[in-house]
Amino acid sequence: MDYSIESSALDKLESECLILGIYENCKLSQSAEQVDQTTDKLISAIIERGDIQGKQGETLLINFIPNSTIKRILLVGFGQQDKITRKRYKKASASAINTLNAGKISSAHSALLDIPVIDADPQWKTRLQIEVFNDGLYQYQHTKTKDVKENDLKKITVLCAEDDSAAAETGLNQGVAIGQAMDLTKKLADLPGNICTPNYLAKQAEKIAEQFSALSAEILEESDMEALGMGSLLSVSRGSRQPAKLINLTYQGADENTQPIILVGKGLTFDAGGISLKPGAGMDEMKYDMCGGATVLGVLQAVAQMQLPLNIIGLVPSSENMPDGDANKPGDILTSMSGLTIEVLNTDAEGRLILCDTLTYAKKYNPEVIIDMATLTGACLVALGRVPSGLLGNDDALCDELIEAGDSACDSVWRLPLWDEYQDQLKSNFADMANIGGRDAGTITAACFLSRFTEDLRWAHLDIAGTAWRTGNNKGATGRPVPLLCQYLITRADA
Ligand code: BES
Ligand code: MN
Ligand code: ZN
Numbered sequence: 001m002d003y004s005i006e007s008s009a010l011d012k013l014e015s016e017c018l019i020l021g022i023y024e025n026c027k028l029s030q031s032a033e034q035v036d037q038t039t040d041k042l043i044s045a046i047i048e049r050g051d052i053q054g055k056q057g058e059t060l061l062i063n064f065i066p067n068s069t070i071k072r073i074l075l076v077g078f079g080q081q082d083k084i085t086r087k088r089y090k091k092a093s094a095s096a097i098n099t100l101n102a103g104k105i106s107s108a109h110s111a112l113l114d115i116p117v118i119d120a121d122p123q124w125k126t127r128l129q130i131e132v133f134n135d136g137l138y139q140y141q142h143t144k145t146k147d148v149k150e151n152d153l154k155k156i157t158v159l160c161a162e163d164d165s166a167a168a169e170t171g172l173n174q175g176v177a178i179g180q181a182m183d184l185t186k187k188l189a190d191l192p193g194n195i196c197t198p199n200y201l202a203k204q205a206e207k208i209a210e211q212f213s214a215l216s217a218e219i220l221e222e223s224d225m226e227a228l229g230m231g232s233l234l235s236v237s238r239g240s241r242q243p244a245k246l247i248n249l250t251y252q253g254a255d256e257n258t259q260p261i262i263l264v265g266k267g268l269t270f271d272a273g274g275i276s277l278k279p280g281a282g283m284d285e286m287k288y289d290m291c292g293g294a295t296v297l298g299v300l301q302a303v304a305q306m307q308l309p310l311n312i313i314g315l316v317p318s319s320e321n322m323p324d325g326d327a328n329k330p331g332d333i334l335t336s337m338s339g340l341t342i343e344v345l346n347t348d349a350e351g352r353l354i355l356c357d358t359l360t361y362a363k364k365y366n367p368e369v370i371i372d373m374a375t376l377t378g379a380c381l382v383a384l385g386r387v388p389s390g391l392l393g394n395d396d397a398l399c400d401e402l403i404e405a406g407d408s409a410c411d412s413v414w415r416l417p418l419w420d421e422y423q424d425q426l427k428s429n430f431a432d433m434a435n436i437g438g439r440d441a442g443t444i445t446a447a448c449f450l451s452r453f454t455e456d457l458r459w460a461h462l463d464i465a466g467t468a469w470r471t472g473n474n475k476g477a478t479g480r481p482v483p484l485l486c487q488y489l490i491t492r493a494d495a
Contacts, residue, residue, distance in 0.1 A: 018074070219248070
């Protein structure tokens with residue numbers, strides 16, 4: 001896809017399709033008003049027929065414009081003009097791309113920068129449009145031989161006022177970087193477990209690193225983990241024929257003495273549950289148990305592309321969790337890299353087992369902050385559904401920054417308490433802690449477990465079990481929380 005910005009006047013515009021906004025009660029946006037004048041009130045005439053009212057997310061394609069260099073017009077409804085939130089703008093932009101992509105249109109211009117969005121500037125609007133358009137055009141085709149049709153749409157130009165072109169340019173670059181990162185994250189996530197193995201993920205990290213001089217990849221093998229004493233991580237991969245990998249994708253964009261921000265992503269390429277085997281229904285979706293890891297790789301790529309002046313280390317512990325004669329058994333006791341012992345009461349609570357050794361490993365880099373993301377608990381779906389990701393952490397300022405970034409990027413998070421009272425649920429009679437905390441508050445007790453390995457760090461944890469992919473007919477990866485993390489890092493870089 002080719003994305004660009006342009007500050008050309010509407011009356012001279014040549015376009016295959018021009019995207020224009022309208023508000024509730026058929027009120028035209030400024031650009032739509034202008035085009036209405038130059039097209040002999042065509043838009044007004046069509047609206048009078050009642051085909052579109054301007055409600056949030058409504059679209060109407062007018063595919064013939066007499067005597068005009070604009071061949072088609074796509075009207076998009078934004079609802080009440082003074083109530084357009086960032087989320088509503090995003091939703092309407094998503095409807096626009098869906099309608100556009102359904103037709104045989106090869107290029108389009110968007111005049112949606114003139115829509116007034118609460119708490120948003122032209123840079124944000126440009127970036128968001130690119131992100132949403134690109135998301136709508138994503139197609140998984142890697143393992144399909146039939147029914148794959150290339151998108152007709154090849155080029156989208158966002159129209160901006162002369163005065164806004166610098167801001168729009170920045171928004172464009174960010175949007176393209178974030179969009180491509182989401183493409184990468186979604187593709188890795190959608191790939192099946194027999195292709196996207198720990199080794200495959202490691203190879204991808206190396207490929208990404210080759211493309212940018214500021215990125216470097218290092219892969220720790222099981223022998224390296226053994227030497228480091230990662231007994232917890234290794235216990236999970238012992239039950240799998242695929243050797244575990246600990247991927248380190250490092251970006252150096254600042255002075256080497258600048259403390260790094262560390263991102264850790266769960267890279268479980270298939271979670272069968274191990275000896276505590278999962279039920280069969282829907283188990284295919286456990287190929288998505290590496291979405292945290294795929295997010296980390298995507299974010300590192302975006303950061304390198306945006307050349308942010310930060311140092312960032314991405315760590316992805318990657319393994320399968322399978323039943324096997326050599327797999328973890330309920331009751332087994334592990335010694336983690338930190339020295340703390342863990343009683344495995346349920347082998348399906350494996351994410352925390354691979355993450356805890358990675359968090360301990362991360363300490364050697366003396367991080368400024370550390371953020372982990374993981375499809376960690378089904379309980380997160382019960383608590384929050386598929387709308388926000390769960391957020392827990394030991395640092396209020398960091399959590400507030402992540403909440404703010406999530407709101408801004410329309411990739412929201414909701415904080416759950418990480419109070420000491422919950423820690424009791426992890427008591428074990430035979431080890432320093434158990435790996436599960438019982439039925440209650442599963443998302444919180446999972447975070448409690450991780451908190452024992454991050455005590456002297458500024459740390460936040462994102463539980464993305466409900467947000468990283470969609471289930472049902474439209475099953476597929478969402479690319480979340482790439483936008484949230486990119487926003488957080490952009491804000492950090494600006495500060
Ligand atoms: N990867 C799963 C969590 C998960 C389950 C995410 C369903 C999305 C949908 C994780 O490894 C797991 O199995 N967690 C267990 C923990 C339990 C045994 C304490 C769970 O959530 O059931
Ligand atoms: Mn599991
Ligand atoms: Zn898992």
